[in-house]
Amino acid sequence: MTVVIGCGAGFSGDRTDAAGPLVDALLGYDAPRALMFETLGERTLAAAQLRRVQNPEGGDEPLLEAFLAPVLGDCLANDISVLGNFGAANPGAACRRIAELTSAAGFAEARLAVIEGDDVRERLGELDWTAWEGERRELPDAARVVAANVYLGAEPLIEALAKRAQVVIAGRVADPSLALAPLCHHHGWAMDDWDRLAAGALAGHLIECGAQVTGGYFADPGVKEVPGMAELGYPLVEVERDGRLVVTKPAGTGGLVTEQTVKEQLLYEIHDPAAYVTPDVILDLTGVEIRQIGRDRVAIHGVRGKPAPSRLKTTISFLDGHQGEAEISYAGPNAAARARLARDTLRERLARRCPPDLRMRFDLIGVSSVFDGDEMPWRESSRSTVEDVRLRLAVEHARREVVELATQELLALYCCGPAGGGGVRRHHEPRLKTASFLVPREQVTPTVVLNRGGEA
Structure with missing residues (x-):
């Protein structure tokens, strides 16, 4: 059959x-x-x-x-x-x-x-919890747990x-x-x-x-x-x-x-x-x-x-701080260079105004994105003919106000330059993380x- x-x-x-x-x-x-x-x-x-x-x-x-x-x-x-x-x-x-x-x-x-x-x-x-073999986190505090599903x-x-x-x-x-x-x-x-x-x-x-x-x-x-x-x-x-x-x-x-x-x-x-x-x-x-x-x-x-x-795998999802992202576009001649200047300016501003434990990442979408651009300098050393670049900032911190401040700094690039920036969007939300643990089958x-x- x-x-x-x-x-x-x-x-x-x-x-x-x-x-x-x-x-x-x-x-x-x-x-x-x-x-x-x-x-x-x-x-x-x-x-x-x-x-x-x-x-x-x-x-x-x-x-x-x-x-x-x-x-x-x-x-x-x-x-x-x-x-x-x-x-x-x-x-x-x-x-x-x-x-x-x-x-x-x-x-x-x-x-x-x-x-x-x-x-x-x-x-x-x-x-009776034990960590999954690839898990490096400890069992999260119950007050932060959003989901725990076997x-x-x-x-x-x-x-x-x-x-x-x-x-x-x-x-x-x-x-x-x-x-x-x-x-x-x-x-x-x-x-x-x-x-x-x-x-x-x-x-x-x-x-x-x-x-x-x-x-x-x-x-x-x-x-x-x-x-x-x-x-x-x-x-x-x-x-x-x-x-x-x-x-x-x-x-x-x-x-x-x-x-x-x-x-x-x-x-x-x-x-x-x-x-x-x-x-x-x-x-x-x-x-x-x-x-x-x-x-x-x-x-x-x-x-x-x-x-x-x-033992059965259990995914535990928990709240851990806040995350945000913001983007701005640069177009036309020399767009990639202007986007890099915006990134460097923004990095310096965040170092001055935000706590040192702010986690951040920059992507030049169209020039250096998906892979971390900071780890691939060869991409930016070459002369780019890209004429449409979007700068993306992603940040993470325990306090929402720090995340909002960081993305507001990108918004300020409208008039603080470099030239021709536009189309800003910002988004903030609680940071959800996951951890994997094992539980005895007979307890489920x-x-x-x-x-x-x-x-x-």
């Missing part, structure tokens, strides 16, 4: 019309089918927690309706399971919004499941599907688990069948970033050409009971699925190819074989699995709340 899963979003802010072609393609399969939406990053979740503080009914995925409304009716009518971490900081609120969508689509009695238990902010003092695995999602949930709404679950859950549900894989679980987690990893595996993030003109970028097809993965899988995309859509696109996604965000850790299984990718078997069809096999980790107790039409 084959199980087919599509991914309609790879992050919050992704294209909202991508799921339509996926659902059309899923309707052509005579097999169990699921559609997943991966919309949650670590800072995305922290921002969602802040929105929930401002509005108790906020904190879920802002584009929820745009993602789901065009396809939800077809999914419900054709037994296509929908799973997503679009609950973010408020899965309950997302459930209520989805219930309105199901009702509008004519399915007022749709079965919705909410996964709870990832949010452990109120339990910081009672859990990466849940597939088990509560599998439980929800076993209870015949048609839409599964989660907060922080591991991205691959959104695909692994329907695979375990339909194939009947045991939660200690490590090779099969590894294959399912790999399937999820390959499609979790949406169009990255179908050419989007792969494209590089003149080096790696990708057709139809404006209408990229999002990925589908076909997974057999024995763990063999094929990555493809809807026919007639843009983009491409090749050995190269799959290899790039395979290694995306991988620390150790022999031990890629997920809550469900540890993947050994060193023996994976990838083979093109047709147009936009790539087969993958050979992944091995190791027992799941005893996810639950499944089954709803019908939004009512528990």
